[in-house]
Amino acid sequence: MLDYIIQKAQKLGAEDIIATSLNQLTRQTKFANNEIVVNQTWDEKDIDIFLSFKKRTISTSVKSDAKKSDIDKALNKMVKIAKLLKPNEDYFGIAGGEFKYKDVEEGYDKKIENLDEKEVDIVTAAINKALENGVKKSSGVLYSNIWQMKKLTSNGIDGSDKATSLNFSIRSFADKDASAHSVSVSRILKGFDSVAVADEASQLALQALNPVSGEDGRYDVVFHPMAFSNLLYYMSYAFSAFQVDSGLSFFMDKIGKKVANDIVTIEDDGSMRNGFGSRKFDDEGKPIQKNKLIENGILMNYLHNTSTAKKFNTESTSNSGLVDPAPWNIVLKQGDSKFEKMISAVKRGLYITNVWYTRFANYRTGDFSTIPRDAIFEIENGKIKRSLKDLRISDNVQRILENIAMISKERKTIQWWEVQIPVVTGFVLCKDVGITRPKK
Amino acid sequence: MIFVDKDLAKFCISFALKNGANFAEARIVSSTSDSFTLKNGIPVVSQFLEDSGIGIRVLVNGAMSFVTLNNFDRDFLKEKIKKAIKFATSSANTKKDKTEFEGFKFAKAKWEVKAKKKVEDVSPKEKMDVLFDIEKNLKDMKSKVPSRFLQLSTDMSETFYANSEGSEISSRIPRMMLYYSILVSEGNQSEQRYFQFGESGGWEMIRKWNAEEKIREEAKVLLNLIRKTKSFITENMDVVLSPELVGIAMHESCGHPYEADRILGREGAQAGESFVKEEFLGTRIGSDVVTVVDDPLIPNNFGYYEYDDEGVKARRRFLIKDGLINEFLHNRETAAKMRTESNAAARASSYNREPIVRMSNTFMLPGNYRFDELIEGVKKGIYIKSFTEWNIDDKRWNQKYVGSESYLIENGELKGLVKRPVLEITTKDFFSAVDACGNDIGYVPGTCGKGDPMQGIPVWMGGPHIRLRNVVVSKYA
Numbered sequence: 001m002l003d004y005i006i007q008k009a010q011k012l013g014a015e016d017i018i019a020t021s022l023n024q025l026t027r028q029t030k031f032a033n034n035e036i037v038v039n040q041t042w043d044e045k046d047i048d049i050f051l052s053f054k055k056r057t058i059s060t061s062v063k064s065d066a067k068k069s070d071i072d073k074a075l076n077k078m079v080k081i082a083k084l085l086k087p088n089e090d091y092f093g094i095a096g097g098e099f100k101y102k103d104v105e106e107g108y109d110k111k112i113e114n115l116d117e118k119e120v121d122i123v124t125a126a127i128n129k130a131l132e133n134g135v136k137k138s139s140g141v142l143y144s145n146i147w148q149m150k151k152l153t154s155n156g157i158d159g160s161d162k163a164t165s166l167n168f169s170i171r172s173f174a175d176k177d178a179s180a181h182s183v184s185v186s187r188i189l190k191g192f193d194s195v196a197v198a199d200e201a202s203q204l205a206l207q208a209l210n211p212v213s214g215e216d217g218r219y220d221v222v223f224h225p226m227a228f229s230n231l232l233y234y235m236s237y238a239f240s241a242f243q244v245d246s247g248l249s250f251f252m253d254k255i256g257k258k259v260a261n262d263i264v265t266i267e268d269d270g271s272m273r274n275g276f277g278s279r280k281f282d283d284e285g286k287p288i289q290k291n292k293l294i295e296n297g298i299l300m301n302y303l304h305n306t307s308t309a310k311k312f313n314t315e316s317t318s319n320s321g322l323v324d325p326a327p328w329n330i331v332l333k334q335g336d337s338k339f340e341k342m343i344s345a346v347k348r349g350l351y352i353t354n355v356w357y358t359r360f361a362n363y364r365t366g367d368f369s370t371i372p373r374d375a376i377f378e379i380e381n382g383k384i385k386r387s388l389k390d391l392r393i394s395d396n397v398q399r400i401l402e403n404i405a406m407i408s409k410e411r412k413t414i415q416w417w418e419v420q421i422p423v424v425t426g427f428v429l430c431k432d433v434g435i436t437r438p439k440k
Numbered sequence: 441m442i443f444v445d446k447d448l449a450k451f452c453i454s455f456a457l458k459n460g461a462n463f464a465e466a467r468i469v470s471s472t473s474d475s476f477t478l479k480n481g482i483p484v485v486s487q488f489l490e491d492s493g494i495g496i497r498v499l500v501n502g503a504m505s506f507v508t509l510n511n512f513d514r515d516f517l518k519e520k521i522k523k524a525i526k527f528a529t530s531s532a533n534t535k536k537d538k539t540e541f542e543g544f545k546f547a548k549a550k551w552e553v554k555a556k557k558k559v560e561d562v563s564p565k566e567k568m569d570v571l572f573d574i575e576k577n578l579k580d581m582k583s584k585v586p587s588r589f590l591q592l593s594t595d596m597s598e599t600f601y602a603n604s605e606g607s608e609i610s611s612r613i614p615r616m617m618l619y620y621s622i623l624v625s626e627g628n629q630s631e632q633r634y635f636q637f638g639e640s641g642g643w644e645m646i647r648k649w650n651a652e653e654k655i656r657e658e659a660k661v662l663l664n665l666i667r668k669t670k671s672f673i674t675e676n677m678d679v680v681l682s683p684e685l686v687g688i689a690m691h692e693s694c695g696h697p698y699e700a701d702r703i704l705g706r707e708g709a710q711a712g713e714s715f716v717k718e719e720f721l722g723t724r725i726g727s728d729v730v731t732v733v734d735d736p737l738i739p740n741n742f743g744y745y746e747y748d749d750e751g752v753k754a755r756r757r758f759l760i761k762d763g764l765i766n767e768f769l770h771n772r773e774t775a776a777k778m779r780t781e782s783n784a785a786a787r788a789s790s791y792n793r794e795p796i797v798r799m800s801n802t803f804m805l806p807g808n809y810r811f812d813e814l815i816e817g818v819k820k821g822i823y824i825k826s827f828t829e830w831n832i833d834d835k836r837w838n839q840k841y842v843g844s845e846s847y848l849i850e851n852g853e854l855k856g857l858v859k860r861p862v863l864e865i866t867t868k869d870f871f872s873a874v875d876a877c878g879n880d881i882g883y884v885p886g887t888c889g890k891g892d893p894m895q896g897i898p899v900w901m902g903g904p905h906i907r908l909r910n911v912v913v914s915k916y917a
Binding site for chain 2: 027028029030032033035036037038039040041042043044045046050056057058059060061062063064065074077078081082084085086087088089090116117120124137138139140141169170171173181242245246247248322323356357358359360361362363364365367368369370371373390392394395417418434436437438439440
């Protein structure tokens with residue numbers, strides 16, 4: 001059917017055409033208060049179609065079981081609408097060439113296809129571990145996912161890809177204001193461990209018991225990977241050349257300039273082994289590559305599709321996004337530090353284990369705030385002193401990047417409800433972070 | 441539109457019951473939508489979509505399972521329903537606290553939001569022209585507004601819901617949304633504003649929004665925020681909030697914490713829980729001038745519905761009445777757990793999402809004050825008309841609103857713009873500080889996010905202008 005779409009669209013006068021079929025089976029076991037609350041299954045099969053017609057660009061989807069007459073109807077409508085539109089002057093075509101694709105190492109595991117009701121066992125084992133440790137309750141979710149994709153383009157690209165993944169997220173509550181959250185994500189069953197993360201979340205939740213209200217001010221902050229992944233995820237929009245071109249990125253006009261501390265290197269690596277977002281090719285069918293975005297504190301590149309690359313007079317970074325290029329796996333290069341070393345380096349500070357609701361006052365400047373939502377600890381003279389609550393980080397992303405002082409060697413992949421793009425990060429010590437709280 | 445096959449929904453219900461489900465429901469949605477975007481005056485990829493699919497939910501021995509497909513082949517559906525029942529059975533064996541639905545809800549109804557001019561009949565050119573008109577109206581200011589992102593979306597959805605208790609509800613609703621983000625820049629300073637219009641109804645709504653004039657006026661205000669503002673220091677003062685600010689506060693700190701599934705912990709690892717507990721009903725949360733409702737039935741509101749996604753008839757919910765916590769938002773699952781009745785708050789963003797407890801249109805009821813009377817009563821304070829950055833913790837207690845268009849008030853008069861005043865306050869302090877409510881009312885639309893996977897649903901939020909006494913307003917750090 002993909003062949004038919006390309007040929008038919010060409011007959012109708014379309015120039016660039018991309019047809020992508022995606023068959024996806026996702027299963028979810030959601031739990032709350034130590035009990036499974038729902039099992040969900042999504043079985044969806046679609047074909048996405050993109051075409052350009054005299055620089056007018058348009059996209060739609062049809063079902064994978066669509067008949068030729070349905071396809072004809074959709075394509076005719078696309079061309080009819082395209083004719084009524086004004087040209088997209090920022091559109092410069094799609095990728096083309098004789099591409100060879102490389103399989104993602106540890107990207108597919110047949111065993112995940114056959115887990116079925118064992119998923120319930122994975123969840124109950126984790127709940128029981130947290131209870132054994134002494135927390136009152138845990139909530140969370142297990143996802144298993146299998147997808148198969150096939151892509152054909154008018155530029156001769158013919159690619160296929162398939163993937164499996166498991167994603168487990170658990171938040172344990174030792175009391176009403178004492179919680180902690182941890183996740184385990186993997187493309188294969190090996191190395192995936194729901195019990196280990198339940199152990200981590202529940203232990204941390206117990207340490208957070210009896211919190212007192214914290215004070216506002218500027219603090220040195222040790223971020224848990226859960227917390228720092230959120231900041232990296234929310235700031236990643238700024239790497240997109242589309243956002244830069246829109247005037248909404250704090251990285252605008254800063255290629256080759258210092259934007260972070262020397263120890264900061266950030267890559268987008270869609271080819272990494274067992275990478276949660278890894279894949280063979282981007283939305284145009286261009287093979288995935290590794291991209292240095294920040295190297296030793298210097299901004300090296302933006303993320304591009306073919307059109308933004310042409311506009312910026314550079315090469316696509318294989319991050320199409322037909323409209324807005326996006327990262328596949330955001331990777332903060334490991335440092336040489338350890339969590340314990342970071343804590344002992346802080347005279348007066350905080351250890352923040354998770355945040356949410358990150359919002360910007362201004363995307364151009366990076367002014368933002370975000371709220372710790374799980375365990376927060378006060379650090380005094382290199383030691384964790386007590387559990388805190390009621391605080392908010394109110395600062396600027398550029399300042400946060402510049403003030404990173406230590407990064408741990410140990411890293412973790414984080415992807416959950418609040419962090420939609422996978423982020424690989426360690427513990428991070430950041431100096432002089434603005435902390436606010438409600439005032440009376 | 442793709443045909444909605446009602447017999448198929450009934451077939452699925454009957455098949456599920458025969459195969460071990462104690463309760464079954466099916467929801468078929470067929471929708472036509474499109475979206476047009478201008479980025480700095482240039483059209484980017486336009487989209488249209490004709491979509492349809494079915495979501496089936498079953499209860500099996502006290503466990504719930506939901507399965508969704510966009511393929512209507514009956515044999516395929518049978519196989520998937522059987523698997524969903526098996527999935528639920530495996531969970532049922534682990535459950536001590538059985539999931540059940542309250543009462544016996546039975547309704548047969550048909551409802552629709554009428555449109556004088558159907559959104560699906562409007563040509564793409566006419567839709568794009570709305571965006572080009574906004575661009576044109578900013579023409580002489582473009583150098584000062586280097587970032588302009590405009591997006592118009594329309595959607596027409598037909599839904600058929602049926603359950604094993606005999607409910608059959610058909611509905612038809614058109615919706616329109618216009619989102620914009622503008623950034624005004626001068627020298628090395630910039631200010632940003634993002635906002636959306638949204639209503640349910642026909643194309644006739646679009647010019648009523650007067651988007652081109654509103655956006656132009658806002659651009660001017662942003663420029664003035666860069667050029668000339670009054671200074672203020674962080675201290676206790678009075679604050680007057682516009683319907684836009686009241687709306688976001690009602691949504692974030694009244695609507696969300698009163699969602700019974702959050703109170704019960706069902707969203708504990710995602711959107712979070714709530715500072716509110718079941719036993720808080722009847723206790724004081726605010727001053728006695730505060731009454732907050734959630735009402736899906738306000739005509740043309742973005743979150744309009746007459747029956748919820750479990751087939752329960754919609755009504756106004758009084759969340760706070762005269763300052764007392766009065767009622768929570770319930771679906772049939774949470775109502776059963778709290779031994780009460782559903783008040784029709786079950787919503788699903790599409791066929792491929794489970795219905796969960798959601799808001800529709802959350803607003804504070806007006807009082808008797810004219811706007812000038814609210815201002816007159818303030819010796820020193822700030823009037824916040826629009827906002828930019830905001831957030832709230834996952835228990836809905838600690839919130840922050842950063843003013844965008846905001847004015848200093850001195851001795852009962854508006855004295856000029858102030859830049860980014862910050863109201864960072866607890867929910868109880870917020871509601872307790874309200875001493876007067878305006879006699880006006882305004883609503884703003886939003887796309888509320890909740891659920892796992894995420895379900896963005898259209899809502900309205902609003903209220904009158906209100907006055908808060910003696911709260912801390914901080915300078916933006």
